[in-house]
Amino acid sequence: MFDRDRWQEIFEAIGKNKLRTFLSGFTVALGILIFTVLLGMGNGLLNSFLSSFVDDAQNIIFINSGNTSKAYKGFQENRKIQFKNEDFEFVKSNYIGKVEFATPRVYRNSQAKYKKESGSYSIRAVHPDHQYLEKTIMMKGRYLNEIDVNERTKNIVIGRLVEKDLFKNENALGKMLDVDGIPYKIVGVFQDSGGDNEERIIYIPYKTVQLLFGNNDHINQINLSYNMAMSTEQAIAFADQIEQDFKERFEVAPDDQSAIRVRSFAEDIKETMVILGGIYFVIFIVGIGTLISGVIGIGNIMTFSIKERTKELGIRKALGASPKSIIAMVLQESILITSVAGYLGLLLGIFVLKLIGNNLEEFFILNPKVDTGVIVVATITLILAGLLAGYIPARRAARIKPIIALRDE
């Protein structure tokens, strides 16, 4: 394998048969190129689908309330269902082990003012767990904590764009912000991948809002995340369980669709994954098909090349070349061509994917690329493919009888 002279022989043979080498190399390079690009596009598609979930935790469940649409157990229809803190506590205490994070949400629209700048912003009054459910990323300062909630502090966390709108180039951290006439201290600034609207939000401890606005314990919505160890089916069942429990709790008809609404991504993710799996499978089949045709291509060309070189190989055998050395020569040539050409195809494919980048985002292809593992596997596959493509022709070459090869046509 590392015999310098043999490599020299091979390079000589390759160098002096450029067209043949180019043709076989081209087939493989093209195969790998198509394989890489297809796989990259597949990954792009996957990225695009996944990014539609990344704004929030994938395992999130939303519980909303509304008005009843049916009379039930002596209650009139169109009764308003109002969640309270005890309902949030119920979620936390009743589903231990199943719930990862949970938070209430109280919504308000408020006027925020700093010096001469002011604007209207959405307020979310939440529990500290909200950070994990919303995948909020802190840029500076900290998020709300338990102390903020229990002591009803006037600490707030503002979005990146709130800071930009109101504070211009100033650092908002530690400054006081006037929200609906009440001054709050800014303890953190966050960013969120959910888009501009998600970064124009102000988070306040939920008990603070309950105290300051209405002095009640009302909640608009409860968000929670289920334990990731659960399967999709279990998660769907868990969401159904919550819905059933809440309907009993508020004495709502089991088939009432509007009073209690529980929504999870589990079902969406499941469907998406099935579709994506299908797409991936097709891409994989097409890619493998391309690779195989590349390998068959090189096998073909090697076979042809052996036929063309019958005389040469016959001469070599007459001069003392053993069958082993003939096989090794043909195999090494085949492996060399497949590896080099395949590698070029791979590089070209990666280059094409880089070029595409995020230009195809509107076709749901986001950041297409192939990872290192795939590249390593592809490289090994290439060498094996070279072996395979070369083996049959090589064996045939080794069987050439010099007497037949040397017979004059």
Next chain:
Amino acid sequence: MIEIKDLHKSYQMGSNSLHVLKGIDFSVKEGELVAIMGSSGSGKSTLLNILGMLDEADSGSYFLDNVPIKGLNETKAAQYRNKFLGFVFQSFNLINYKTALENVALPLYYQRKKRKERTDKAMNYLGKVGLAEWATHLPSELSGGQKQRVAIARALAADPKVLLADEPTGALDSKTSYEVMDIIQGINDEGRTILVVTHEPDIANMCKRIVHLKDGVIVEDKKVEQVRASQYV
């Protein structure tokens, strides 16, 4: 050097078998220059192929330099060919993408000689056949006579015990044929054993002994007064 006893060989041609060699007894001593003559179909090429280990006899014994040549596998046969024999063919059989020097060096490559040694030896043999200044030329740039001289240099490069030449002048005009025979005689003068298959009487007469084959048997085996090729060159 060569000892053959009761050699038989037949080929299967469809349903009938063709008995080509029907009991050949034949021996060659070291330093001989033997012409094997016969019309086409006489079995002379088959005999040469068996001698060259390119083909195997059905029965009979063959000793080459006291080594029995029988039931060799391909690897062993390749090894023996490389060690014992040098071939010269009618159609030269040079590798067309290799230069004259590289062609001559090829048997040495299969003897696993070092590159430097290969080049030196090959150059030496090319000089011997008078083609030193053609070393870097491809076969396509050489004349027929030159090609055959390269082929002879290649056959000699591995320093074989026996040189087997199959119609070495068959593709050449008579003047060039004599030049090639001159070289062959020169090599023989140095003591090398050479077998030449030919159907041309003038070429046969330039050897020291003529073996006549007809229908698979030796009909005549005689020593001759060698005609020196140099007088025609």
